[in-house]
Every structure is written in structure tokens, then in C-alpha cells.
Amino acid sequence: MNYINCGNFKTSYEKDAAIYQTTFSKICIYSFLIGLFVLPFFLNSYLLYIMNMIFISVIAAVGLNILTGFTGLISLGHGAFIGVGAFAAGYLISKFSFGFFIIIPLAAIITSMVGVIFGTPSLRLKDLYLSIATLAAQFILEFIFIRAERITGGVNGMPVDAPVFFGYTIDNDFRFYFFSLIYTIIMVTAAKNIIRTKIGRAFVSIRDNYIAAETMGVDLFRYKLLSFAISSFYAGVAGALWAYYVRFITPEHFTINVSIQYLSMIIIGGLGSILGSIFGTIFMVVLPELLRHIIGIFSHYLPVLEQIFPAIREAFYGLVIILFLLFEPEGLARRWNLIKAYWKLWPFSY
Amino acid sequence: MRKIFLVIMMLLGLNLFAAETIKVGALVDLSGGTADVGKPYADGIKDCVKWFNENGGINGRQIELLIVDYGYKIPNALAAYKEFKMKKVVAIHGWGTGDTEALTKFVAEDKMPYVSASYSEHLADGKKKPYNFFVGASYSDQTEAALKFVKDKGGKNVAFIYNNTGFGRSPFFPDGENAAKKLGLNLVDKQVVDLKALDATAQMLNLKKSGAQYAIIQETYMATSTILKDAKKNGLNTRFIGLNWTFDKPLIKIAGAASEGFYGVSPFAFWDEDNNEGIRFLKQLNKKYNPSIQEREVNYVQGFASMYVLLSAIKNVKGKITGEAIKYSLESMKNFNTMGLTPPVTFTKDVHKGVRAAKIYEIKNGKIVPVTGVITLD
Numbered sequence: 001m002n003y004i005n006c007g008n009f010k011t012s013y014e015k016d017a018a019i020y021q022t023t024f025s026k027i028c029i030y031s032f033l034i035g036l037f038v039l040p041f042f043l044n045s046y047l048l049y050i051m052n053m054i055f056i057s058v059i060a061a062v063g064l065n066i067l068t069g070f071t072g073l074i075s076l077g078h079g080a081f082i083g084v085g086a087f088a089a090g091y092l093i094s095k096f097s098f099g100f101f102i103i104i105p106l107a108a109i110i111t112s113m114v115g116v117i118f119g120t121p122s123l124r125l126k127d128l129y130l131s132i133a134t135l136a137a138q139f140i141l142e143f144i145f146i147r148a149e150r151i152t153g154g155v156n157g158m159p160v161d162a163p164v165f166f167g168y169t170i171d172n173d174f175r176f177y178f179f180s181l182i183y184t185i186i187m188v189t190a191a192k193n194i195i196r197t198k199i200g201r202a203f204v205s206i207r208d209n210y211i212a213a214e215t216m217g218v219d220l221f222r223y224k225l226l227s228f229a230i231s232s233f234y235a236g237v238a239g240a241l242w243a244y245y246v247r248f249i250t251p252e253h254f255t256i257n258v259s260i261q262y263l264s265m266i267i268i269g270g271l272g273s274i275l276g277s278i279f280g281t282i283f284m285v286v287l288p289e290l291l292r293h294i295i296g297i298f299s300h301y302l303p304v305l306e307q308i309f310p311a312i313r314e315a316f317y318g319l320v321i322i323l324f325l326l327f328e329p330e331g332l333a334r335r336w337n338l339i340k341a342y343w344k345l346w347p348f349s350y
Numbered sequence: 351m352r353k354i355f356l357v358i359m360m361l362l363g364l365n366l367f368a369a370e371t372i373k374v375g376a377l378v379d380l381s382g383g384t385a386d387v388g389k390p391y392a393d394g395i396k397d398c399v400k401w402f403n404e405n406g407g408i409n410g411r412q413i414e415l416l417i418v419d420y421g422y423k424i425p426n427a428l429a430a431y432k433e434f435k436m437k438k439v440v441a442i443h444g445w446g447t448g449d450t451e452a453l454t455k456f457v458a459e460d461k462m463p464y465v466s467a468s469y470s471e472h473l474a475d476g477k478k479k480p481y482n483f484f485v486g487a488s489y490s491d492q493t494e495a496a497l498k499f500v501k502d503k504g505g506k507n508v509a510f511i512y513n514n515t516g517f518g519r520s521p522f523f524p525d526g527e528n529a530a531k532k533l534g535l536n537l538v539d540k541q542v543v544d545l546k547a548l549d550a551t552a553q554m555l556n557l558k559k560s561g562a563q564y565a566i567i568q569e570t571y572m573a574t575s576t577i578l579k580d581a582k583k584n585g586l587n588t589r590f591i592g593l594n595w596t597f598d599k600p601l602i603k604i605a606g607a608a609s610e611g612f613y614g615v616s617p618f619a620f621w622d623e624d625n626n627e628g629i630r631f632l633k634q635l636n637k638k639y640n641p642s643i644q645e646r647e648v649n650y651v652q653g654f655a656s657m658y659v660l661l662s663a664i665k666n667v668k669g670k671i672t673g674e675a676i677k678y679s680l681e682s683m684k685n686f687n688t689m690g691l692t693p694p695v696t697f698t699k700d701v702h703k704g705v706r707a708a709k710i711y712e713i714k715n716g717k718i719v720p721v722t723g724v725i726t727l728d
Contacts, residue, residue, distance in 0.1 A: 044436050045432050045436050046429075046435075046436040048432075049429060049432040053425065053429075143514075146514050155515060155518075156451070156472065156516060156520075246428065247456075248451060248452045248453075250424070250448050250452060252448035253425070253448075288426070
């Protein structure tokens with residue numbers, strides 16, 4: 001669904017695929033970015049932490065959306081791929097004295113190679129069958145994290161040194177905010193552009209009808225693997241950032257729950273939408289924290305709540321997701337477009 | 351988006367109390383994988399703070415306890431930690447192995463004393479983990495006590511049963527393996543049973559084949575009862591010894607007759623030990639605070655004792671209460687008396703495990719009976 005202003009018509013495909021549809025949207029996006037760079041000066045360390053978690057998760061969610069939303073390949077192994085990125089980064093940091101600008105891409109490349117290996121079954125498998133194959137990837141990788149003690153440190157985990165940027169150690173939330181923000185901007189812009197190229201169109205055609213895509217000359221195997229590679233690359237960057245942020249990696253973090261959480265992020269946000277991945281991530285990161293604070297306030301007046309809350313929290317969380325799927329099946333991205341359209345015509349609709 | 355943040359900020363603002371209180375953070379699990387033991391533990395923490403506050407607080411200042419249920423998830427633990435830091439807590443009482451490890455670096459940098467309910471041996475190294483403490487006997491020490499007990503009983507072949515987490519593997523690899531070797535016992539089998547497992551038949555059949563006479567279990571109540579039930583069903587002759595988190599009344603309740611003859615290693619006092627000063631005290635306290643609850647799990651005792659040690663250390667600080675001062679105060683505790691809830695607690699600059707003694711108990715006719723005296727561990 002597209003809502004476009006009256007009189008704003010396009011005369012070429014380039015214009016239709018442009019990132020900035022109008023000058024106004026360009027101004028909005030740039031001022032939003034500037035706002036993001038100014039914001040940390042007004043936030044305390046807890047809110048900075050939430051922002052950092054959002055940034056890291058956005059990168060991983062965008063990666064999963066490229067695979068699941070755009071190419072139509074369901075992956076239940078994204079959490080483990082993030083883990084590969086984190087452990088690869090941790091291992092490289094402990095062995096070599098490279099800066100983060102080499103470590104992060106290297107870790108991401110390693111992750112994307114692992115992703116390609118586990119993506120190979122996608123040639124023969126589709127839909128639910130593929131999701132089970134990627135589920136296997138999740139468990140195999142988790143097992144490797146625990147048992148490959150020489151590389152990953154096993155269940156005892158692995159400490160990681162903070163990144164250093166020209167003499168500045170990025171060891172607090174404030175500094176890390178800029179670090180992760182810049183990576184997020186780079187990765188999101190890259191994703192947006194991948195989608196606009198031939199590769200992106202091939203992905204979408206595979207998702208919509210793979211037989212038609214093949215007859216049109218799209219090399220299925222190549223593009224499916226490429227999708228896995230790109231998606232895992234994103235997971236790798238997110239994992240490496242997570243390693244740098246927490247500075248301690250344990251296999252207990254990269255479980256199937258994480259994979260499912262990322263899937264719900266992109267479903268809530270909107271499959272096949274970069275903006276949707278961002279909305280979905282914000283929603284999933286902020287909701288549990290918000291719930292906790294609301295209950296915290298109410299339990300001052302009603303102490304019973306404090307007793308019941310732990311039991312109902314997960315259920316409530318699930319309920320919110322179900323309601324979302326019922327009333328907003330196309331995700332937050334569509335709601336955003338509807339809101340935009342409403343204000344475009346306000347106060348005089350046609 | 352910013353509106354949401356404004357709302358959050360306002361909510362946070364409402365939570366802030368008068369500055370006169372001393373703030374202590376507590377990370378508890380009421381809804382996650384270890385909630386079965388986490389809930390009573392959290393009650394113990396709360397009651398301890400309440401009792402301190404009713405008896406003059408810390409040198410006249412009230413303690414404000416900030417409790418966060420983190421659902422046994424590491425990112426939640428991180429979020430809670432950042433929030434604690436923002437609210438300027440002076441110390442934190444934490445919970446599991448994974449999250450405590452994940453926070454180790456931060457607590458060392460922020461000089462935040464951190465008492466955990468994870469008794470993993472390598473949290474005890476005061477040089478590498480200067481701000482981590484725990485009030486308990488380390489899992490490795492407990493395993494060694496169990497192995498010595500096996501040897502005294504004339505056992506030869508032992509097995510380990512654990513789950514593939516930091517918590518599960520901590521007592522056995524490598525400490526438990528080395529201890530078995532040193533004592534001349536044969537380690538004949540290692541079986542993995544998940545923390546939430548409801549079936550362990552395959553593992554029990556393997557164990558039967560291996561001919562292990564004794565098996566040491568590192569799990570919580572749930573998995574332990576599964577193991578005991580399936581062992582009984584498959585006719586195993588193996589005797590089981592559980593470490594502290596496996597062993598108390600809830601296990602007898604879930605496992606029923608299968609728990610008969612189960613041994614447990616525990617440094618803590620159980621609720622039935624009426625000749626224990628601390629238990630008598632806790633029973634009175636419980637009657638006053640929670641008249642509806644007649645009986646408490648050992649985890650309640652653990653939570654109380656652990657918080658008691660931390661708050662006493664804060665109380666002993668002379669001058670300004672800072673992280674460094676509390677660390678120093680903890681490290682100068684020598685044979686600190688927890689009213690008998692645990693053996694005397696001692697921390698040194700290098701060793702941050704508080705307790706070096708435990709007893710071995712057995713479940714006989716649905717009752718917990720000590721079978722050894724206090725075993726000193728080193």
C-alpha cells in the first residue's frame with residue numbers, strides 16, 4: 001500500500017526507488033539523525049543502555065528481515081549466528097591486536113561463512129522444513145559454543161577488551177552510544193540500498209514466486225545463499241558489537257529464545273520492511289522495561305501486584321504479540337504509513 | 351519515541367525516594383528457569399532487609415531494597431544493573447552463574463560489591479574478581495566433600511550428572527574430575543540432564559550400564575526429581591548425592607518415594623533444625639512477617655543469610671559507605687557468626703568464598719537427617 005501526495009507523480013524507475021521521496025522527507029531523516037547524535041547528552045546511563053540495546057538489535061533484526069522478510073526464508077538460527085559473531089570477535093580480539101574496525105568486519109565475514117554453510121539446505125527446503133533445518137543450526141552452534149572450550153571458553157565464557165578509538169577507550173554507555181549508532185546507520189543504509197539493487201529485487205522475486213523467479217533467470221541457489229550470507233553478516237556485526245558492549249560472552253545468551261525474539265521483532269515491525277525492523281526492535285526492547293516500571297509504580301499502591309506480576313508478565317507479553325498480529329498483521333511499518341497518510345491530508349481530506 | 355522515553359523518565363523519577371536511605375539492589379529470579387529456588391530466596395532477602403530496618407537500619411539509616419526480577423535472562427540482568435547504578439546503590443545481591451559472570455567486569459570497574467547466589471569456584475578468586483563474593487561453600491568444594499564421603503563409604507565408581515550451563519558444569523570440570531582422580535575414584539560416566547527435563551530414561555539406562563555406585567547431581571529440584579524417579583523406574587542401584595540446590599523439602603514433595611535414600615551436601619541449616627539458633631530466630635520472624643507460611647525452604651535461609659552477611663558488612667563500614675569500603679569490610683570478616691544459619695563466614699583478600707564447611711544429609715522416611723558431622727573443606 002502506498003500513500004502518495006496528489007501531484008507527486010514519478011516519471012522514472014529511479015525516482016520510484018529513491019530513498020528520499022520528497023525534499024521534506026530528506027529534511028526529516030537528516031534532522032532525526034542529528035537528533036540522535038544530540039540525544040545522549042540528555043540521557044542517563046540506564047536510558048543510554050536501552051538505546052544501545054536498540055541499536056545492536058536493530059542491526060541483527062534488519063539482517064533477519066533481509067533473509068525472512070525479503071527472501072522468504074525462515075530462520076530459527078539467528079540467535080546462534082549472533083553468537084558466532086560475538087565469539088568470533090572475542091577470539092580475534094584475544095589473539096590479535098587489531099582495532100575494532102578490522103575485528104568487526106572479520107567477525108562478520110566468519111559469521112557469514114557459517115551462515116552460508118547452514119543455509120545450504122535452503123536449496124531443497126522451503127518454509128517450515130527450512131525453519132527446522134535452521135533450528136538444527138541453532139542447536140549445533142549452541143553445542144559448539146559450550147564444548148569448543150579452546151575457542152569460546154566454554155560455559156565459563158570469554159572476557160573481551162573494550163574497543164579503543166584513537167586512544168579513547170569506549171568503555172561506558174555514553175561513548176558506546178556513538179559507536180553503535182554509527183554502525184547502525186551504516187548497516188541500515190547498506191540494507192536499504194541492497195534492497196534497491198538487482199540483488200534485492202532477486203530476493204523479493206524468490207519470496208513471491210520462486211518458479212517464476214527461476215524462469216526469469218534468477219539463479220536460486222546463488223541468491224538464496226547470498227541472502228543467508230548477508231543476513232549472517234548482519235548477525236555477525238550485531239554479535240561483535242554485543243561482545244564489545246557487554247565485554248563478557250557466555251553461551252547462555254545465544255539460545256533459541258533469542259532467535260524467536262528476533263523473529264517476533266520483524267513480524268511485529270513488518271516483514272519485508274527495513275523501517276519495520278527498526279520499529280519492531282524498539283517495541284520489543286522497550287516493552288518489557290516499560291511493563292516493569294509500570295508495575296513498579298502500581299505495586300506501591302497495590303502490593304499484591306508485585307506477587308502476581310512475575311507470573312503474568314510472560315503471558316502479558318504473549319498477549320500483546322497476539323493482539324498485534326490480530327489487529328496489525330502487516331506490522332508497525334504499515335501503521336506508520338497510515339499515520340503519515342492521515343497527517344498528509346489533515347485537516348481537509350479529499 | 352521520545353514521548354515514550356519521557357514517560358519512562360517520569361516513571362523512574364517517581365520511584366526515587368528521599369536521599370537519606372541506603373540503597374541496595376537485588377537481582378532475583380521469580381519467573382525464569384530457576385524460579386523454583388529463586389522465589390523463596392528472594393523472600394529471604396526481603397525479610398532480612400525488613401528486619402534490619404525495624405532494628406535501626408544501618409546506623410540509623412533505613413535500607414531501601416530495589417528488587418528486580420530478571421527472569422534468568424542476561425540482557426535483563428544488564429538492564430537491571432545499569433538501573434541500579436543510575437540509582438546509586440551501594441551494593442548488589444545477585445543470582446545466577448551466567449549473569450554474575452557477565453557482570454563481573456562492570457562490577458569491578460564500578461567498584462560495586464556483588465554478592466551472588468552462584469557458588470561457582472572461579473567467582474571466589476579475589477584477585478581476578480575483586481568485587482564478587484558469595485556466602486556459601488563453592489560447588490567444587492561441595493563435590494569434593496561428596497567424593498570423600500563416597501570413598502569413606504567404600505565406593506569406587508562414580509558418575510557426574512549435570513546440565514550444560516555455567517551452573518551445571520562448574521563443580522565438575524575440571525575441579526570434580528581432578529578431585530576424583532586424587533582420591534583414586536573411577537569416574538565411569540557423565541550424563542547431561544537439562545534443568546527443565548521431564549524425562550531422563552536414556553541417561554539413567556546409560557548410567558546403569560556404566561556400573562556407577564554413586565552419582566553426584568548438580569541441578570535444581572525439578573531435574574533432580576526427574577533423575578530420581580527415572581532411576582527408580584529403571585531399577586538402578588546407584589546412590590545419588592545432590593549439591594546444595596537439589597536438596598530440600600520441595601524435592602521430597604515432587605519426587606515422593608523416589609527421594610528415599612537421596613544424599614545431599616549442604617552448608618546451610620534446614621527449617622527442621624530446631625536446635626539451631628538461627629532457625630529458631632527465623633521461625634519467630636516468619637511468624638511475625640508471614641503468618642500464613644508455616645514452612646520455609648532452605649533457599650529462604652540462604653537468601654536471609656546471604657543478605658545478612660552483606661548488610662552486616664555495610665553496617666561495619668567506618669566512615670563513608672563506598673564500594674571500596676564495603677569490599678574492605680567484607681574482606682575483614684573472620685569467622686563471622688550468621689546465628690548458625692551457615693558455618694562461620696570468612697572472607698580474605700584473595701578468597702571470596704564465605705563458607706568452607708558443609709554437612710551431608712540423607713532423606714529417610716521423608717525427613718532430612720544429617721549423616722555426617724561438619725566437614726571442613728579447603
